[in-house]
Amino acid sequence: MPLVALVDIQHTLMLLGTATVVLKGVHLLSIMGNAGTFQRSVRQICTDTEIVYHVVHLIFCFLGLSTHSFFFSVLLFDVVYREETLLNVIRSVTRNGRSIVLTAVLALILVYMFSIIGYADI
Known part of the structure; x- marks a missing residue:
């Protein structure tokens, strides 16, 4: 990746992690808006597997940014989902x-x- 060659790996992970958090947040809001989630109850939202998957993905993005970059490796399971x-x-x-x-x-x-x-x- 050319960005790693320009700056170190830690700054690259932070930049890409921040971009992932922003894009995943926008994606999650669009899924919730398109599915009519804002009119549903909390129980119906928690049983929707697609929304739960994207919320967990967003949580691991936050954990990767805030605690340790190891949590970014869990995001590779997205390949299995897709x-x-x-x-x-x-x-x-x-x-x-x-x-x-x-x-x-x-x-x-x-x-x-x-x-x-x-x-x-x-």
Whole structure:
């Protein structure tokens, strides 16, 4: 990125983070205005997944600016939200979450048993 070559990485993150906060705020207000959110109750607003997603995105932008730039890395999950193929992968994993967790538990048990056999003085 040419901006990083001109100034250091910290100032570049601050500039891009500030631009993201401003643009995300405008985007969130436009979504709320177009969806008729200003006439809805707070409960209806909190159950709208698109608005909640953009509010969380805005919060992580603020955290990246105010606390630590590590929080900007969470914003990379926006790629998953925008790409339909990656979203389908996440859906398929979370739909079968119980079987995946049980498979991980079985793997943990097997690793534990092999480690016990490996450390045993036979």
